[in-house]
Amino acid sequence: MTTDQVGRRRRPATLADVAATAGVSASTASRALNGRGELSASTRAAVIEAAERLGFQPSPLARSLRTRRTTTVGYVVPDIASPFYAASLKGAQSVLESAGYRVMLMDSEQSVEGEVAALRTLVNHQVDGLLVATAGVGPAAFADVVDAETPCVFLDSVLDGAGAGTVTLENAAGIEMLVEHLRGHGHTRIALLAGPRQETSGSERLDAFVAAARPAPELIRTGPWTLDSGAEQTGALLALERPPTAIVASSAELALGCLAACRELGVRLPDELALVTFDDPYFGALLEPSLTAVGYDPAEVGRAAATLLVGAMEDEDAPRRDVRVPVTLIRRRSCGCEEER
């Protein structure tokens, strides 16, 4: 397949070239190639043959300019280096590609300005749809930048009632599993390393924790999703007059920070402190102690979001849908369990 009989064509073949060699008009060639309209089998065959022989590839630029469709969707994430977003991107890519769309990725660098800039660029490029893991842009600013008729699916973090749908994790169920499990180990004084309240996963996990654990106020520590923050908050928790006997981390990063702090302070897990976390990092089994966590398939988040988006793009008035991706509890040693298998 890689051996074309091309002598290094400088200017790639154009539709006009194809039409000429096939001996038909440009419009006929276009029709044949796009399977539009009725036309005789013989001319169609001739055109297709000519196109193949010339290695014709229609210019997406010209086509998009004419049709006002780009078959491209924009994907905005706060940080592509985060394993979660990287994995969900892959999931989204796979379904979008099989549906004939390309992906244009933009990293908002965790800032609202970055996000607005990204959205602006994408809209300017006339993407047919948007996949957004928002870094916190407000509904007003969003509506200001994104035309109302551009379908948009939010993932991970939701922007109130906007968009053609949302995909989030079963945050509440996950936190409940974690708290429940710690209860089973006899813990009653359980603390939470919480993420930012502005983000859906932050607030949902926090709320679920409050509902499930009914904690004393000082046992809730909020901060960004970083290892450093996790370490710092853990330190504060441990310095309490009555420190917790168990900690629930709202994310893997936070749990890692907790781990680091405990190591630093000489606190032995799980004997002196139990730890469980939302998010199961792929190396969770190799940590010391191995991490009991709530896991899920991040790629599934991307797939679900892309599926929703494709639906919205193909069908003008597809119903708005909100999808939850399921989570499961993975018991390991940091909670006090014996290692499985």
Place this chain on the structure above:
Amino acid sequence: MTTDQVGRRRRPATLADVAATAGVSASTASRALNGRGELSASTRAAVIEAAERLGFQPSPLARSLRTRRTTTVGYVVPDIASPFYAASLKGAQSVLESAGYRVMLMDSEQSVEGEVAALRTLVNHQVDGLLVATAGVGPAAFADVVDAETPCVFLDSVLDGAGAGTVTLENAAGIEMLVEHLRGHGHTRIALLAGPRQETSGSERLDAFVAAARPAPELIRTGPWTLDSGAEQTGALLALERPPTAIVASSAELALGCLAACRELGVRLPDELALVTFDDPYFGALLEPSLTAVGYDPAEVGRAAATLLVGAMEDEDAPRRDVRVPVTLIRRRSCGCEEER
């Protein structure tokens, strides 16, 4: 800034609109906005004001169609979910964006066909340049798909003499440090968990190891860059009649596999077996034992590659350059050292 006086403009303002409101011709408006040609300060000001008032954003599509430049570069990676590629993407993004380019990401899914498809799409979209971490496409196939005048920089894995430059890590120096360090601990029977020979990092690390350690042939085990492979090869090494006393892993994944295997087999690190690795995963300090590794800044790989590419795109005949990104040794406990700080 977010409060435009727009009443939900359906059709975005066009250059013609701007020209009309400014009371000049389209060509003049174009000149004013692009700072091309000589023209009176007053008209220029009028045009700019009109453009701002209408919130004019030139259509990249139309512009590209006309100018044959897209200010877009394609980025092809084997797997964007890999932390290394994700981080280098971020590095590349940052310099490309400040140079006025956008990035179009394609994931080759580790396969040559995927890579060829990705390159074809990118070329078809008339990207101005290419950043490629090849999954193994041959020079012939590459030349077949990518026009010779499209600047291309290879990173991580190099394609013989092709392209406008390459960016790789100091593979040899890194491996030498690792071997040297193990020697310092008294090891003489050192094994290597090697990556695929076809890839530059695989072969360079292998060659450096052979040169530095002069190992018995059975101490070299080749396989893909996966955790599973690392575990499997470690098992084989440990089953040897005369097993190694130390292992050098060619990548973090392989080291993690080694760790998993040792845990499985009840081999205690670093007492019964020392382990060091190329690649310093961000959680390296939290593993048990913490991992002695050769680290580097993956974002720097992306930055360097992007810088090279921008140079090649701006300057027709920029000299071909090959950049090496430096690496450093991070001593932790898996080699037998006491933890630092």
Place this chain on the structure above:
DNA sequence: CTGTTAGCGCCTTCAG
């Protein structure tokens, strides 16, 4: 069933 015409939005000669 097929050809002709007319742009999509922009930039770049070529005239004035």
Place this chain on the structure above:
DNA sequence: CTGAAGGCGCTAACAG
């Protein structure tokens, strides 16, 4: 210093 004309490559009306 400015305007008019033409066309990048493609598709969608409109005729035949």
